[in-house]
Amino acid sequence: MHTLPLLATLLFAPMVAGRPAPPVDRLDLPAPVDTLVVATGGPWRTVGDAVRAAPRGAVVIVEAGTRREPTLVLDKPLTLVGRPGAVLDGEGERGLIRITADSVTVEGFTLRRTGLSYTDDRAAVLVDRARFCALRGLRLEDTFFGIYLANAGDCLVEDNTLAGASERETRSGNGIHLWYSTRVTIRNNDVRGHRDGIYFEFVEDSRILDNVSRGNVRYGLHFMFSDGCAYRRNVFSDNGAGVAVMYTSEVVMDGNDFRGNLGNAAFGLLLKDITDSEIVNNRFRANSVGIHAEGANRVRVAGNDFVGNGWAVKIMANSEDSEVTGNNFVGNSFDIATNSRRSYSAFTGNFWDRYRGYDRNGDGVGDVPFHPVRLFSLVVAQNEPALVLQRSPLVALLDLAEQVLPVLTPESLADEAPHLSPFATVWSSER
């Protein structure tokens, strides 16, 4: 009831006053939009000319066809739309679009062949000190950096497909790269074949939602010094080293699927110096290490599925006051590994498929604690070639002896209330 008089005042004030309206952001009636069409036989032959001639707020429509032009500089608010089949080709020599003004939208293009450069951060789309940009429905092929946002704010990167052709770390750039940016939303993109699929450094209050990042040379997501960000419902699979989240506080990691990150130094999720964060409702499946935590303090790990990993969770002794609860540990070679005889985090209230305890009062919680660190995981930590004895009857005997009478494994690292049946998680339907 309060907004109606306000709206009326804003809309009718100009008429009443009889002079031009002061600019009212996003509430004044849409002005007639200039539309410029770039086509082979049309009024504008090159995108560059059309963009230079366009007034502020214009729409530049580019018809189908491959165009080889110098890097487009978008230095005023406008909307650049590529019709299906509109291709910008960098011929392996230059970046394609550079956005330096606020309120620019680019959509629908295929951007290809930037070539690689060791001296500048060559990207298909570079956003430099601009706000309110939207990049959507772009298809990037064979680019060095894909979408590069530096000092950007309030931007939306949505529905893009980035297909790099990287094979080596040193000869490749990142897919979606953010540097010193705030309030950016990265949504529903598909990134593959880059160095890092998505890269965040010094980013604040941003969201990474529903993306797929797979088959990248290094990390699916590389995330540093980016407080207060969240990533949800993404798929990170088959990346060289999984996902790394480092030197950050207050990160929310929710509903992601980390899978198939296999290799000597590959992790589903690497945490390094992470504080006050949440890792909830994710699935870690078939990774060499599900979560590797170093200096993870006050991190809550809850409602996740750890299925078929080599090590579900490796937690170093410099992680304090973290809480692992309500998770399912199923079919992992090792559930928990640590490098200390003491435990500084809580592991109470999970489901462990290795648990062999009983439940006399039938409340669904086991009566004897579960020690998730196996003796064999200590043996392997000290002596890696011993891994070949995996599943040997001897190892089963050693583990059993240690479970009955813990001597070497951290006695305090125990689940005092292990659940007897798996928790229902967001992944239950796929089990």
Added chain:
Amino acid sequence: MNTALKVFRYQVRDLARSRAIAGYAAFLLLATAGLLHFGGGPARALPSLATVVVLVVPLVSLLVSTSFVYHGNDFIELLLAHPVGRRPLFAGMYLGLALPLAAAFVLGAGIPLAVGGALASHAGAVALLGVAGVLLTTAFTSLGFLVALRVREAASGLGLALVLWLGRAVIYDGGVLLGAYGWAAYPLEVPMLVSMALNPVDVARVLVVMALDASAMMGYTGAVFQDFFGGPVGVALALACLGAWTLLPGLAARYTFVRKDF
């Protein structure tokens, strides 16, 4: 060859009358079905089944073959009184034991896997498990023959078979673990590979683990093993090792049999 076939047929009929083989098949059937049913799906049941196979198949093959040779001593002496070649006789007896044991294993473990759908969903791993199990059967049948023909006293022969089994299945790995600690300062990947190849139980176990438990094996060391055992060459080599464990003790047993003064 005719003699071998006759002995083989007699042996199979004799085995069919005893309940050892049927009981073995029934045990495997129950164990596999139970693991599939209560273990929570083939992906989790198969590694457990592999552990059972690696422990039980050698034990049963050893005990059944030694006790049957002791049991059939009179029969052997009777046959040898006739103009019968010793080699065909040995071949018939050996195959008459090894094939029913292998068949019992394949049927006992295979039927629940086929019915439970694991054969369809994990064809490669199941096939590997099957081949490894059959080769373990023949290898330990060979060892059983060798023990029973070398040791005259039945009780000590069976005891030796048990010690042999315990040594191969458990104690050997303990030695390997001690060795790994003793020479921890050296690169141990290749020595470990060789030490695994020298024990048929370990060869079978590692083969199956590589196929089923791959994710833990992706560290540096794991990668060495994975490169070796995960590829077709490694699998072929491992199977060749198991084959050698069938062939060499088998030939030694035949050598003993041909020269033995019953």
